[in-house]
Amino acid sequence: MNSFDIIKTVRLTEKGTRQTEITNTFTVIADTRANKVQIRQAVQDLFKVKVEKVNTLNVRGKSRRQRTSQAGSTSAWKKALVTLKKGDKISLT
Numbered sequence: 001m002n003s004f005d006i007i008k009t010v011r012l013t014e015k016g017t018r019q020t021e022i023t024n025t026f027t028v029i030a031d032t033r034a035n036k037v038q039i040r041q042a043v044q045d046l047f048k049v050k051v052e053k054v055n056t057l058n059v060r061g062k063s064r065r066q067r068t069s070q071a072g073s074t075s076a077w078k079k080a081l082v083t084l085k086k087g088d089k090i091s092l093t
Contacts, residue, residue, distance in 0.1 A: 001031065006031050008028075024089075028081075029080075
């Protein structure tokens with residue numbers, strides 16, 4: 001897998017924005033097959049920053065039902081919390 005396959009998107013939320021300002025940690029949606037080392041290398045390649053640590057967790061898909069009697073579910077995905085070294089920053093705009 002290359003870096004573009006591993007990192008799908010950077011997640012922008014209110015909580016994530018506060019987290020970025022306080023601890024310099026960004027939330028990234030990663031491929032479910034990627035491990036912490038691959039995510040670290042992909043972030044460093046794509047954004048040209050130094051990564052201090054990576055925490056990952058698998059988010060389970062939720063069951064949903066919209067205007068029908070049959071239930072479906074959302075996809076499961078992997079969340080990676082990437083902490084950057086002091087002074088580094090990812091520009092998302």
